[in-house]
Amino acid sequence: MNNLLIVDAISVSFDGFKAINELSFDIGETELRAIIGPNGAGKTTFMDIVTGKTKPDSGDVVWGEKYVSLLRYNESQIAGMGIGRKFQRPTVFEDQTVEDNIMVALSNHRSPFKTLFYDYGPEDQKKVADIADEVGLTSEVHRLAGELSHGQKQWLEIGMVLAQSPRLLLIDEPAAGMTGDERNKTVKLLKRLAKHSAVVVVEHDMDFVRNLECRVTVLHEGSVLAEGNLDSVTNNQDVIDVYLGR
Numbered sequence: 001m002n003n004l005l006i007v008d009a010i011s012v013s014f015d016g017f018k019a020i021n022e023l024s025f026d027i028g029e030t031e032l033r034a035i036i037g038p039n040g041a042g043k044t045t046f047m048d049i050v051t052g053k054t055k056p057d058s059g060d061v062v063w064g065e066k067y068v069s070l071l072r073y074n075e076s077q078i079a080g081m082g083i084g085r086k087f088q089r090p091t092v093f094e095d096q097t098v099e100d101n102i103m104v105a106l107s108n109h110r111s112p113f114k115t116l117f118y119d120y121g122p123e124d125q126k127k128v129a130d131i132a133d134e135v136g137l138t139s140e141v142h143r144l145a146g147e148l149s150h151g152q153k154q155w156l157e158i159g160m161v162l163a164q165s166p167r168l169l170l171i172d173e174p175a176a177g178m179t180g181d182e183r184n185k186t187v188k189l190l191k192r193l194a195k196h197s198a199v200v201v202v203e204h205d206m207d208f209v210r211n212l213e214c215r216v217t218v219l220h221e222g223s224v225l226a227e228g229n230l231d232s233v234t235n236n237q238d239v240i241d242v243y244l245g246r
Contacts, residue, residue, distance in 0.1 A: 002065070004029045004168060004198050010049060010059030011222070019045040020056065021222035027168065032194035034209045034230075035202045037219035038242070043202045046219070047170045051085050052078040064167075084166030088173045090153035094146030098137050098156055101145050102128045105160035127163070134192070135159040136185055151182030155189070168198045175208040187211045206230070 005027040012020045020042045027033055035043055048054035050061055052075040061070040063081065070078055079085075092101050106124055132138050135155040140148060145156055154174055161169055171190070175183050183205075190212060193199050203209050209216060209230055216233050218226040226236040233239050 002029050003027065004031075004064065005050065006060075006062040006067075007046070007050070008060045008062060010056040010061065012045060012049065012054060012056040019222055020049065022059070023219075023223055024059075025217055025224055025227065027198050027200060029167075029198060030194060030196060032190060032199045032212060032214040033201070034212055034214055034216045035200060035219060036204070036206075036209060036216060036233075037225070040221075041219040042222035043219055044172070045222070047085060047172065047200075047202065050078075050170065051075055051083060079164065082165065082167035083170070084161035084164050084168070085170040086154075086157050086161050086172060086174070088176060090150070090157045092145040092148075092153055092156050092160070094144065096145060097142055098132060098145055098148070098159075099128055099141040101156055102131050102159050102163050105163035131159045131162050134162065135189060149179075149182070151178040151186070154178065154182075154186070158189070158193075162193075166197060168200070169193060171199065171201045173203055173205075174201065175203060175205045183208055184211075206234075 003026040007023055007025055010020055010023050011018065023042065023046065035046070037043055045054060049056050050070065052070065052073060055071060062068065063070050073081070093104065103124065106127060132141050135158055137152060137155055137159065140152065145153065148156060158171065174186050174190070178186065187208065190199055190201060201212065216228065216230050217224055218233050218239050220242050225242065226233045226239050
């Protein structure tokens, strides 16, 4: 499997605190990866660096077959290159329908001028319908986003990310606040998405991570502490000492 993303010895400090410390790992083209670690381990900062929100002090982040350094690009350029991010709290337009939310996301890769005067055609309508079906919201497309359950809002936001045809999805704590049934559906959704894209999930819930059945990277103090399947990392003495043994 070829690497889609290579994080190469990145470090970044904020006011003397080293949030990321010589962090290195890579993500395959079609892979589901979970990233775990205690608060302050560097999980969010890692995503901020990959998406261009934060620039590291040293190291590099390399993208795609042409080994492009993402550090040369801003957030919108990186998003346009195929990196999508879903934050922990859903940020949907609550006074618009599910369909409208996905349609707006579909147009985000166009310039604001083109978006303003864009006429959505049959192809766009089909893509919106396909995305709604993928995230399990076909029966909700005409409902206002504000009427959805918390879990459904999470799925809608994943759908909005999918509208931008990402090759890499960064998803922050999708299981938080979900019912058991919603969590099960989310596991199945993420596994489906990872057949065509790379999906990186930052999560605290170990049961959810176990159900993902994927490679797990454990971060601690901004570095990789351990990597492997969940059983191997949870039986790692270093991980037990700093994370699971608290």
